[in-house]
Amino acid sequence: YGCRVIQRMLEHGTESDKMEIMMELHASAQILITDQYGNYVAQHVIQNGKPEDRSQMIDLVMAQLLTLSKHKFASNVVEKCIEHGTAEQRTSIREQLTTVGSDGTSPLQQMMRDQYGNYVIQKLLGQLEGREREMLVEEIKP
Numbered sequence: 001y002g003c004r005v006i007q008r009m010l011e012h013g014t015e016s017d018k019m020e021i022m023m024e025l026h027a028s029a030q031i032l033i034t035d036q037y038g039n040y041v042a043q044h045v046i047q048n049g050k051p052e053d054r055s056q057m058i059d060l061v062m063a064q065l066l067t068l069s070k071h072k073f074a075s076n077v078v079e080k081c082i083e084h085g086t087a088e089q090r091t092s093i094r095e096q097l098t099t100v101g102s103d104g105t106s107p108l109q110q111m112m113r114d115q116y117g118n119y120v121i122q123k124l125l126g127q128l129e130g131r132e133r134e135m136l137v138e139e140i141k142p
Contacts, residue, residue, distance in 0.1 A: 003037040039073040046080040066107040075116035079123040
């Protein structure tokens with residue numbers, strides 16, 4: 001598959017090749033994140049990429065957190081963001097998920113009932129620590 005070739009190029013290619021590939025990946029990131037195979041490339045960037053590339057990918061995911069968390073392929077990318085993001089990014093994700101909207105519900109409530117979103121919540125619970133984790137647990141309780 002092409003996704004494997006891209007991942008190997010990012011690992012073993014020249015710096016020039018890697019920069020060119022990353023420019024293309026960032027331009028197509030929206031499509032890659034939700035793609036059956038492209039999501040693996042997005043995960044690879046988040047897990048192994050340069051901090052600035054990782055941040056750019058995480059920012060894109062956070063801009064559509066609820067939608068991507070409920071998507072079969074993109075939810076795996078969201079989990080990688082939680083796993084490899086900074087503590088500040090995880091806090092931001094928690095805050096976004098627990099903010100109650102005008103309809104009186106939070107994204108967290110929708111995700112807990114979703115077949116893919118619930119895995120994202122589990123990953124977040126596993127990665128948060130201390131007060132941040134306690135705050136999420138309180139929101140989850142009925």
